[in-house]
Amino acid sequence: MAKGECTTQWSKTEDTCSTLRNRKAFLSSEKQQQDSQPKDGDNSQTAGHSSKDGTQSSNGTSAQWTDRGTDPPRKETHSSVLLLLVTVLSFSTRLYKIMEPAHVCWDETHFGKMGSYYINRTFFFDVHPPLGKMLIGLAGYVTGYDGTFPFIKPGDKYEHHNYWGMRGFCAVLGSFLPVFAYLIVLELSQSRTAALITATLLIFDTGCITISQYILLDPILMFFIMGAVLSMVKFKQQTHRPFSAPWWLWLVLTGVNLAGALGVKFVGLFVILLVGLNTAWDLWGLLGNLHLSLVDIAKHFLARVVGLILLPLFLYVTIFAIHFVVLNKSGPGDGFFSSAFQSRLIGNNLHNASMPEYLAYGSTITVKNLRIAGGYLHSHWHLYPEGVGAKQQQVTAYLHKDYNNLWLVHRQDENNSEKASQSGAPDLVRHGDIIRLEHKETTRNLHSHLHEAPLTKKHFQVTGYGINATGDANDLWQVEVCGGRKGDLVKVLRSKVRFLHRATGCVLYSSGKTLPKWGWEQVEVTCSPYLKETPSSQWSIEDHINPKLPNISLSLLKPHFLEILLESHIVMIRGNSGLKPKDNEMNSKPWHWPINYQGLRFSGVNETEYRVYLLGNPVVWWINLASLGLYVIMVAVASVALQRGVPLDQRRRGRLHFCGLRGGGLLLLGWLLHYAPFYTMGRILYYHHYFPAMLFSSMLTGITLHILLQSTDFLLRPPYSYWLQKVGQMLLLFSVLYSFYLFHPLSYGMRGPLAHEPASAMAGLRWMDSWEF
Amino acid sequence: AMLGLQLPLLVTVQINMELLLLTLLAFWTRLSQLSYPNAVVFDEVYYGQFVSLYMKRVFFIDESGPPLGHMILAVGGYVCVCLCVCVCVCVCVCVCVCSCAEYPSGVCVWSLRLLPAVCGSLCVPLVYLLILELRLTHCTALGAALLLLLENSLIVQSRFMLLESVLIFFQLLSFLCYLRFHNAPHSSWSRYCWLLLSGASCAAAVGVKYMGVFSYLLLLGVACLHTWQLIGDRQISWLMCCVCRCVCLLLVPLLLYVFWFYVHLSVLYRSGPHDQLMSSAFQASLEGGLSRITQGQPLEVAFGSQVTLRSSASQPVPCWLHSHKANYPIRYDNGRGSSHQQQVTCYPFKDVNNWWIIKDPGRQELVVSTPPHPVRHGDIIQLVHGMTSRFLNSHDVAAPMSPHAQEVSGYIDFNVSMPAQNLWRVEIFNREAESEVWKTILSEVRLVHVNTSAVLKLSGVSLPDWGFRQLEVVADKLNKGHQSSLSWTVEEHRYGTSQEQKEREAELHSPTHIDVDSNISFWAKFLELQWKMLTVKQEESEHKYSSSPLEWITMETNIAYWLHPSTNAQIHLIGNPVSWGVANLSLSAYQLLALVYLLRRRRGIKDLPDDAWSQFVAVGWLCVGGWAVNFLPFFLMEKTLFLYHYLPALCFLFLLTPALLEHTHSHLLRALCVCALAAAASVFLSYRTFCPLTYGRPELSANQLQDLRWRESWDILYRRR
Helix, strand or coil: CHHHHHHHHHHHHHHHHCCHHHHHHHHHHHHHHHHHHHHHHHHHHHHHHHHHHHHHHHHHHHHHHHHHCCCHHHHHHHHHHHHHHHHHHHHHHHHCCCCCCCECCCCHHHHHHHHHHHHHCECCCCCCCCHHHHHHHHHHHHCCCCCCCCCCCCCCECCCCCCHHHHHHHHHHHHHHHHHHHHHHHHHHCCHHHHHHHHHHHHCCHHHHHHHCCCCCHHHHHHHHHHHHHHHHHHHHHHHCCCCHHHHHHHHHHHHHHHHHHHHCCCHHHHHHHHHHHHHHHHHHHHHCCCCCHHHHHHHHHHHHHHHHHHHHHHHHHHHHHHHHHCCECCCCHHHCCHHHHCCCECCCCCCCEECCECECCCEEEEEECCCCCCEEEEEEEECCCCCCCCCEEEEEECCCCHHHEEEEEECCCCHHHHHHCCCCCCECECCCEEEEEECCCCCEEEEEEEECCCCCCCEEEEEECECCECCHHHCEEEEECCCCCCCECECCCCCEEEEECCCCCEEEEEEEECCHHHCCCEEEEEECCCCCCHHHCEEEEEEECCCCCCEECCCCCCCHHHHHHHHHHHHHHHHHCCCCCCCCCCCCHHHCCCCCCCEEEECCCCCCCEEEECCCHHHHHHHHHHHHHHHHHHHHHHHHHHHCCCCCHHHHHHHHHHHHHHHHHHHHHHHHHHHHHHHCCCCCCHHHHHHHHHHHHHHHHHHHHHHHHHHHHCCCHHHHHHHHHHHHHHHHHHHHHHHHHHHHHHHCECCCCCCCCCCCCCCCCCCCCCCC | CEEEEECCCEEEEECCHHHHHHHHHHHHHHHCCCCCCCCCCCCHHHHHHHHHHHHHCECCCCCCCCCHHHHHHHHHHHHHHHHHHHCCCHHHHHHCCCCCCCCCCHHHHHHHHHHHHHHHHHHHHHHHHHHHHCCCCHHHHHHHHHHHHCCHHHHHHHCCCCCHHHHHHHHHHHHHHHHHHHHCCCCCCCHHHHHHHHHHHHHHHHHHCCCHHHHHHHHHHHHHHHHHHHHHCCCCCHHHHHHHHHHHHHHHHHHHHHHHHHHHHHHCCECCCCHHHCCHHHHHCCECCHHHHHCCCCCECECCEEEEEEECCCCCCCCEEEEEEEECCCECCCCCECCCCEEEEEECCCCHHHEEEEECCCCCCCCCCCCCCECECCCEEEEEECCCCCEEEEEEEECCCCCCCEEEEECCCCCCCCCCCCCEEEEECCCCCCCCECECCCCCEEEEECCCCCEEEEEEEECCHHHCCCEEEEEECCCCCCCHHHCEEEEEEEECCCCCHHHHHHHHHCCCCCCCCCCCCHHHHHHHHHHHHHHCCCCCCCCCCCCCHHHHHCCCCCEEEEECCCCCCEEEECCCHHHHHHHHHHHHHHHHHHHHHHHHHHCCCCCCCHHHHHHHHHHHHHHHHHHHHHHHHHHHCCCCCCHHHHHHHHHHHHHHHHHHHHHHHHHCCCCCHHHHHHHHHHHHHHHHHHHHHHHCCCCCCHHHHHHHCCCCCCCCCCCCC
16 A cells, blocks of 8 residues: 555656656656666576466475375485475576676775785785685686776676676676575475475565675685585484495585684574584583493583584684785784784785884884774874863874884983984983883873773873973973883883873873764873873884884784684684774664665766666565464464364374474574674664575574475365465465566666656566665 | 561561661661761762752753653752751852862762762662562672672762662562562562563663663563463463553653653743753743743744744754855865855854844835734745845855855845846745744745745854854755754844844844743653653764773773872772673573573473573573673664663673572582682682772872782872872
């Protein structure tokens, strides 16, 4: 009803007040449409017809078999025919129009770029683990992409660059999803109807198609997630013959897929949780089996520890090892990492660095916090805003290399004039000396006083104060080398230094909290009255420039691999939680997702552009949503009936228990694990985060609808119930296919007027106001 | 206490002296010298404000929790007034609740702090009874009650006008009542009274603080489990049981919760400081404030009406569509150009420049015709700024702060081939609920620019100095669904009568009044208030004494509540370290024990007889469950947290400690009496040690204070003299 009104409203407004400009646009786009429309329509229509026929017949026959039971060989051939059909359909829907549009779409700008970094071996920083981007890079490399395309922003034309390999790789992995889903449901429910329903939903979902067709991490991630679930289910099937070869195979495959999922995105943790819970439940069952001796149980336990914990861990670490070996050139991500790490990178200024060995007065230095990803001590021409301590110049910690990170070391009583007149070798700074740090760019002194720090209210504020080296007593800091004694020299890069504020006795500290917009989202620096030695209050001198001292080549201690691993994880986690929604951006909320409230623009905004819009097929998604509710109700009713001891015949009872509760329960848990945690996340969320959960939801739909259709025999007697069941299946298939026919331009691209204009290909299909096509 | 009535009229009273003594001790520790210190302590500032607003019956929103807690505190305020009147200290009446610096009279301080202190004291006997309901011995009950009695942090928290002790009281009460219900013989109907009381106290707990929700959920979970077992029992008609439980534990709490709001809204009928957060319709229902202005306004907006347009978004501040005699700068700081036409902004204060006149594009006049021609959904209008007579205009020029959107201006013809595009279409968003006609206050309207179909929108960004730091208004093409920043309501409204500009200006300056009344129902008000309370974001800022949940378990932090202005006397929220240690120990011991038992039972080895096992499980769900639901959710919260948030969870741990001791004593080790006694003695000693910081007297010397700083991270203040 709402939809009807909305469209009439739109058309009314167009009629009454469409202006000349609108008409012109319409005319110009009409021609293009005429060119592309017939071919487009024909293609998909014929494809739709043939596929419909194919599935229809096979669907019907399969239903017959499940009901009557048949001889094994024919069953075998038929199931492989079905599998083949699912595979072919899946591949053809995903690979169709894979090259279009020939420009960068949405996040391709990130992941394509990172793929190129692997080909160029340039070090970069990203919030996700490296496997996905490594695979993209590899796919590009194998298919002849040379890594030269810059991927600057969405909409850039690829021109002669070879991008099909990367897209095709993602699409191929994405094409496996319906196949895996089919196999998982088949395994869980032992019903080909349920499996076919699932496969149909996924094959003809526009959202799944769109997200598989571009250079993104999601198809790779989902491939591993589904792979892990499939192997887990297959592994479970081998319960009756433990420690046999297939048992081991599926166990190991589960582990490998888990490592893969985690190696692509941290969302992989959810599937690890799912497998973990399932395994724990499994072991609990084994423990209760009193026929097994404790030794057997210990064997089972150890096998799972090896297959599901140690092996994935090893693979995951290996991925990182490859990552660090491949990326050996300095690049945009250096500043996030410690000095020792940077010295590994070719082209970094710390690679084979040479500088004066001991800190001296008059030197220009950069000071780096020893917390992991602690950043450089930084200041800039901006004041703390009104109401945040004293209105003096900001001092922050900054993760990137920048000339504003440079500081000059002065003696406490030294003035500019004296410094100029000084000659000969400068004095060295020693443990216990009192110094003044002057910011090179703004000539303000590092300063602290008894005002609250902006975020950490227990600490004092640190500012830049004074000008041209004139300041006050609050500008003085005492240098302390950790573990040193009075008179010890300060070693560049190696000494851990603390700066004690002379007047208040507090210590220079980086809290790790991100300042709001006025502080350019840099990290807060405070002066802490708590004097415990922590990395947050320790600093090291990283760059050291003093022309009066001889440069000495410093070979840094090579960092241990595990240290690098830990460091990069902390940097990634911090980066992830730092992705806060910006004010202007429309933030997607988790409750939007299952109702298909709003999609994502992959490409194009205007009427003249080639538009691709990531949005699930609404019919499929709403069927999924309804089935979720239906499943919960069904399980509730069934379990009350069971608890109450209502007599049910054996077949129904078995079906309910086996596939409804056990299989469905696993899938429901999977859906919950991949969906519920997003409610607690503070980071920015996007619509595509729902897709792993959507896969689980679709599989659950297959099982739920299958049981529902089978339950028709509650209503009608056998021959009629059988027909009703058939009609239900046909209806479902037809509605999914027809809706796919309606919405396919969302994935395969559309031009011409937007949906609210009657001439659009999508006219009348904007069922919700929030859809933007 | 048990009371039996026999014929002929003989009254036998059995009194549990243990319980009586504990109660008296609890009252003594919580209530003695309640009016000291005679100053506002810590969060009392905050709650004191709300109490005084209750006394003045002024509407307010406190997003930290539902209103019951504040109402309970306000009862103290009323008692204060009564007492003051009784002793004829008239001065007190007017000052005691308004002042924030120092309570002027001991009486008022006492009465304001009385209810939380009483609730805090009653927790001690509640715990005693709760342990008995778990079918544990009197000794165990005594132990739990003692732990609670001698807990310094609980004492401190109950002695001031704060809400934690009330919350804990209701939580414990709900569990006690539920256990009473569960343990009562199945035949008696009176046991449903207990269930009802349990539901009611759940509602009260949720009504005091939202944290109560989690223990309510725990109780519901347990009740569901018990009901599930009932369903399996074929001898009982399960439908009746289920319905009764649903009514008592779901329906009654829900109704009561709404009832708190009903009382809240009917007590507070005057407009106050938080009005602006609410919708115009809500404000109009309050006495004073907006209703004074809007009283007697014409209801239907007509062509020629003079209106102020308020943005429906309350973020970042509520504001009105505004324009003034200043143009957009020709070039912005970043080098982009503008149209240099008159600025249109959103201004958060009442101002004569907020007035706009609705003009029919087809007519010249700016007055309302007779009869008035009301504006309907879909009509095209022009908006004329009252003071400067500029037309509201938009065009394809990037807005100053949000370049993706169109600039909105008051049109000035500079003769630069930039024609006026000043037609706007009225779309009434809630026309199904209200009507097709544009109504004052009630209608939420979108103004759609006819030429570009962009929608007038408050972007929420402040303009720089050239825009006087007012809020930016833009026209945005990406109108995604319903957003409050896109819709506007008419707040002040009158029918324009003056044709001449000078007259009109005089008219705009004069205050409005004509006549109608708009009422919104209680449910609409309730839903709006509830929604606002849940969505209004508190400013996240760290407090000097805030802490993170992990620090609570080991009591790494404390909170300095009060320091005497001239001496070293001070009050701190510091728990009894021995009790905390013992509690933590028993928590880990229970978990370990439970794991071992579970694994062994799974292998068919039953260490415990079945009833002992079910008792062990019951202790687990109540104590460990209660601790977990009151503690773990804090890890997911993004608000400023303090040590006192841990106190409800702590109370449940104190139940666990003696229960576990008894279990160990009767099933594992038999020589624990001595240990228990030693523990009790050391709990008492450490209570004594920290008493000066709990009660604020006697005053300690700097050295003594230094000795009390058992942890490096505690902030204990002493004056350097």
